[in-house]
Amino acid sequence: PxxxxxxxxxxxxxxxxxxxxxxxxxxxITLNAIQIAEEAGSSKVANIVMLGVLFGIGQLPIKIETIKDTIQARFPAKLASVNIKAFDLGYETASTLLSKP
Incomplete structure (x- = not known):
């Protein structure tokens, strides 16, 4: 502000x-998106980690294939790979956190 x-x-x-x-x-849910992004290969993909989290908690009404296809289409192969890994890690993190009591 x-x-x-x-x-x-x-x-x-x-x-x-x-x-x-x-x-x-x-x-x-709280998480360290930068740390997760670094696990994917670059802290610069923290936004994609958060996209995966949103998808993982059911807040995006689109198919997972649509997201991954879009990432593949928008980035060169090496960057697409890191972004997809970041998305998957965000998705998995959200799923794990939501399954905890």
């Missing part, structure tokens, strides 16, 4: 943010 950069307010802590999110959703 611009008021934070002006020094007029403070940025909420992670605990405060999570408390607010938990008030409005029962599907709040």
């Amino acid at each position: 611009f008021t934070v950069s002006l020094g007029e307010s403070k940025y909420p802590s992670l605990d405060e943010i999570l408390a607010k999110l938990n008030m409005i959703s029962n599907k709040v």
Whole structure:
């Protein structure tokens, strides 16, 4: 928020943010997307990890093949491979986290 950069307010802590999110959703999960992206091969694919997480918690009404085909079509082979691995790791992480009580 611009008021934070002006020094007029403070940025909420992670605990405060999570408390607010938990008030409005029962599907709040936390994870280190950068760490997972690094497992896939590059911290630059953290956004694709999060895409996999969204898919893994059932928030994207499209087929998994559509996502993977699009990644294959949009990136050169080496980058596509890293992005698909990142997507899969995000998907698997979400599935694992949702299965925990």
